[in-house]
Every structure is written in structure tokens, then in C-alpha cells.
Ligand code: MIC
């Protein structure tokens with residue numbers, strides 16, 4: 040049977056389960072990555088599991104999110120991460136070395152390997168033909184302990200690229216087109232596999248923009264074949280030995296087909312506040328712009344920077360615009376220093392930031408009130424920039440640079456600049472990557488006061504009565520649940536403090552409501568928990584006593600995180616029941632000792648005297664975990 044590329048790699052790694060779409064399969068994981076904002080928790084959990092040395096082929100711990108260091112908290116996290124990596128066999132990429140996905144792409148990702156990372160943009164490595172998936176920190180810790188990662192067996196969508204991108208149109212516009220067609224929930228349970236003659240003109244960095252932002256489709260991951268372009272990239276990175284050709288068999292079958300004729304695409308922007316609110320630049324042209332930010336793991340590669348520099352060369356930004364530039368890795372920054380592009384940026388008036396996530400995660404550079412900010416990033420969720428009233432538009436580096444000069448939305452097709460045939464980055468520098476200690480027993484773990492013990496859940500009671508403490512609409516993101524930003528992020532290893540910020544943009548004082556009511560139930564619409572992989576969006580609600588989330592549907596990673604922390608994920612069997620529930624209704628959960636994955640759970644609304652049939656969103660294998668109050672409790676109970 041001819042196989043597509045996804046099947047080839049995935050099937051070689053599946054340890055158990057049926058290869059039927061949406062049925063759970065256990066996948067062997069070759070590589071893991073963590074970043075600091077989720078990594079501290081992942082390693083605290085790894086320690087709690089009693090793992091001595093990681094069992095993967097390669098595990099890397101990156102520091103790229105929390106690098107502002109106002110106060111001791113971030114630095115405490117960094118010191119902890121560095122020591123825990125040295126002790127447990129993990130490579131450590133020091134703060135400033137680059138954004139995890141960019142550095143992993145340049146230095147470590149390999150064709151044919153599986154990778155999970157405690158960050159939802161881990162699929163970036165799909166540009167090098169890895170099956171790379173975002174996961175909660177606990178699942179990454181389990182993979183480091185040598186356990187497989189469980190996913191619903193995906194459907195595979197063939198995205199056939201035809202033709203060639205016109206001048207001024209970029210790979211960002213390809214993924215924006217797909218988001219426009221499919222929406223932020225259109226990829227749930229699917230892997231997007233790219234094929235077609237259009238591939239040959241897309242370099243690895245351009246492919247990485249697409250696989251990175253494929254996360255915004257809700258997709259399990261995205262993948263490109265390993266071809267001549269892959270070899271070119273790996274050779275320049277002194278990694279030709281990591282290359283092997285990998286592609287779908289001729290006549291391989293796919294579950295769905297999407298054809299994109301690249302020659303018909305135009306520059307586009309995702310408008311506030313969703314990555315799928317896509318409009319052509321033509322419709323926005325001439326509107327005033329206040330801020331432009333070029334960087335983030337989506338568009339901070341060497342070529343992205345070179346295209347922006349080509350447009351900015353010899354120009355000065357408009358007086359009404361603030362331009363910030365953050366290259367994705369030190370390698371890229373050094374290369375830009377060497378070839379003069381950095382000078383171009385500075386001369387044009389750009390403010391240069393360190394090689395980290397920075398403004399993408401609200402770590403500085405918040406726009407002004409009502410400001411219009413054009414960013415080459417992947418997410419423009421409400422409040423994420425740090426200014427709730429600002430409008431964030433997601434665009435290509437070309438649109439960003441052209442608009443920075445014009446002071447209004449501008450179309451790069453109208454400008455004359457070099458937009459292709461850039462050399463691939465040939466600069467290699469691993470000096471800020473630390474290797475694990477040879478004598479791990481001598482390493483002492485550094486635990487500053489910001490590293491708090493991990494809160495654990497109670498066992499699931501056989502029955503309980505709880506109030507609906509919040510009722511939400513569709514597409515609630517993990518940025519709503521556990522917000523990011525400079526004020527909150529330092530507390531990622533301090534759940535008690537973090538829990539005071541939960542839903543702060545939806546319901547002020549949510550934590551107090553939970554405390555007064557001894558926990559409660561969350562009710563939501565479609566695609567609950569989209570966006571980031573942060574397990575804090577399950578962990579902090581668990582800490583506040585949330586026992587179940589009843590929604591119309593869930594995003595994949597968040598669903599797994601809820602189960603990991605012992606929160607029941609349930610879906611309305613009859614979606615119209617959603618309309619009959621109100622905040623503060625009291626729900627009665629009974630017979631939970633007989634919890635089943637195949638039978639609906641009948642829950643009684645005491646306030647309205649109604650019964651609801653709720654469909655479990657977990658499998659039979661998750662039931663002991665849920666009953667134990669989460670994965671860690673379960674693992675511990677197995678060890679007793
Ligand atoms: C994000 O882009 O939202 C983040 C910040 O990188 C998150 C991880 C986090 O919340 O720490 C992600 O995408 O998973």
C-alpha cells in the first residue's frame with residue numbers, strides 16, 4: 040500500500056493503538072524540547088516522577104520567553120532550568136541564544152524523527168520533515184521518561200502547492216490563505232502534509248513559517264517532505280549527515296485535499312483578534328499604523344530578516360511608527376551583523392531586541408491605547424500584546440517593513456527589492472548551548488523562592504454538587520484562561536499566585552468566586568482551549584477547584600492537559616443544552632465511580648430541574664488517571 044509521508048513516519052513510531060482516525064495511538068518520541076515558561080513545570084514533574092537521566096535521543100531546554108528579569112523570579116527559573124538540565128541529561132540553550140523553535144530548526148530537528156515540545160509551535164520542525172507536536176509539560180516530562188505520547192490517530196490533509204509566489208507575496212500569505220479557508224478550528228485532529236511543484240521554490244525557513252502557524256488551524260501538526268532544499272539547509276548548518284530523502288509514495292492516499300495556486304495569492308493580514316480573520320492588504324491599504332514588530336518564531340529566520348532589510352535599505356521609518364526587530368537566533372543575529380543588514384535596520388530607525396519571544400508573548404513593547412500594531416507573529420488574541428484596546432494584525436515581514444516606512448498599511452508588491460535567492464544561513468554557533476554534566480550526581484538543583492512545590496489534585500469523588508462559575512462563548516484561548524504578559528509570566532512556577540490571574544479579562548475576581556463556592560464547573564462553546572500548550576490553563580483552574588469543563592468542543596492539547604490534571608472534559612450531546620445553563624446554576628454529578636468512556640454522563644441541573652447528557656472526551660485508558668485526580672497521582676499510585 041503506498042503511504043503518504045505522515046503515515047511513513049508516524050507508523051514507524053506507533054507502539055500501540057488502531058490506525059483509525061481519532062482512535063488513540065501511542066507514539067514513540069525521539070526528541071523533546073521545552074521552553075522556560077512551561078519548562079519549569081515540566082522539569083518539576085520530571086523530578087516528581089523520579090527520572091534520573093532522560094531516555095530520549097535528544098532533549099533540549101530553551102530559555103526564550105521570560106527574559107525580562109524584572110525581579111528575581113525569571114532568573115530563579117533560569118537557574119533551576121540550567122541545573123536540572125545538567126543533572127538529567129538535557130541540553131540547555133542559554134537565554135539570548137534564540138527562540139526554541141528557530142534554534143531547534145537550525146541545530147537539532149531531523150527528517151523522519153518525532154518531536155514533542157511544551158509549546159504549541161513545536162510543529163515548526165515539520166519544515167525539516169519531523170513529526171513535531173505541541174504538548175503539555177507533563178506529557179513532555181513523560182516522553183523524557185521514555186513513555187510514548189498518545190494522540191488521536193490523525194486524518195491527513197494534502198495541501199498541494201502549485202505555481203510560484205509572485206513578487207511581494209510570502210509564505211506567510213500561504214498559511215494566512217489556509218487559515219482563511221479553514222478557520223482556527225479547521226485543523227483539529229488533522230496533519231497538513233505539503234506536496235506539489237510549488238515546494239521547490241520554498242526554502243526551509245519559508246516552510247517553517249507555514250508549519251509554525253499551522254498550529255493556529257488547531258492542527259496536530261504540519262509537515263514538508265525532505266528534499267533538495269532540506270539538504271541545502273542542513274549542509275549549510277554542517278548537518279548534511281542528518282539528511283535523508285523522505286516523501287510520500289506516488290499514488291499515496293490522503294483524507295482530504297486542498298489545492299493552493301501560489302501565483303494567485305496576494306499579501307494579506309489577519310485582523311484583530313483572531314489569526315483566521317484574514318483580509319487582503321488591498322482592503323486595509325492606507326490605514327494608519329502605530330507599531331511594527333518583526334520577529335517571533337514565525338518569521339524571524341535569516342531570510343525573513345533579509346527581506347525586511349532589503350525593503351528598509353536606505354529608508355527611514357515614518358514618524359508615527361515604532362519599529363522593533365528581534366532575530367530568531369544568535370546565529371541569525373551574528374549573520375546580520377556580518378553582512379550589514381543589522382546596520383540597515385538600525386539606520387532605518389529600528390529598535391533591536393534580544394533573540395527571544397519578546398512582544399509576541401506580551402513581554403514588553405505593548406502598543407499604545409487603541410494602537411494599530413502590525414506584527415509578523417502568529418497570534419493576535421485579545422489582550423496578548425498587553426494593550427487590550429490595541430488592534431494587532433498578523434502580516435509577512437515584507438508587509439511589515441513596507442508599512443513601517445509608509446506609516447500606513449502598504450503593499451510590498453509595489454516596491455522594488457530582492458525577494459528571493461537569498462543564501463541559506465551558513466553560520467553555526469553552539470557556544471551558548473550547554474551539554475549535560477558528566478557526573479550528574481554532583482549537580483545540585485538550584486531552587487530559588489519562585490520555584491514552588493507542584494500542587495496536586497484530590498481523587499475524583501464519586502459524586503459532587505458544583506456551581507457553574509463561568510459561562511463562556513466559542514474559541515476561548517488559553518490566553519483567556521491563563522493570561523500571558525510581563526506581569527503574569529514570572530509566576531509560571533508559582534501556581535497559587537498564577538491562579539489569581541485566571542480569566543482576568545473575562546471575569547474579574549474569578550479566583551475569588553471559585554474559592555467562595557469551593558471550586559466549580561466551567562461551561563464553554565466550541566474549540567475551548569485553543570492556542571498555547573500551557574498546562575497552566577488546566578493546572579491553575581485545578582488549583583481553584585474546577586472539577587469539570589462542559590463545552591461544545593475542545594482543542595487537542597488543552598483537552599490532554601485537562602485529563603492530565605484530573606479535570607473531566609465533557610461535551611454536550613445536545614448542543615442546544617448549552618443555552619439552558621446559566622452562571623451559578625448548580626450541577627449534580629453522580630455515579631462517577633462508574634465513569635465510562637462510551638456512555639454519556641447524565642448530569643442534573645438542580646437550579647433549572649433539567650438533565651443533560653454529556654459525551655465524555657476521554658478514552659477508557661484515561662479513566663484511572665481521572666479517578667486518581669490526574670497523571671502524576673496516577674503514576675505515583677502505580678509506584679506505591
Ligand atoms: C504562546 O505562543 O502562546 C506560547 C507562550 O509560546 C505558548 C507557551 C506558553 O504559554 O508558555 C505556546 O504556544 O504553547
Ligand code: SF4
Nearest residue numbers: 160335336396399400
Ligand atoms: Fe515565543 Fe511567540 Fe513563538 Fe510562542 S508564538 S514560542 S511566545 S515567539
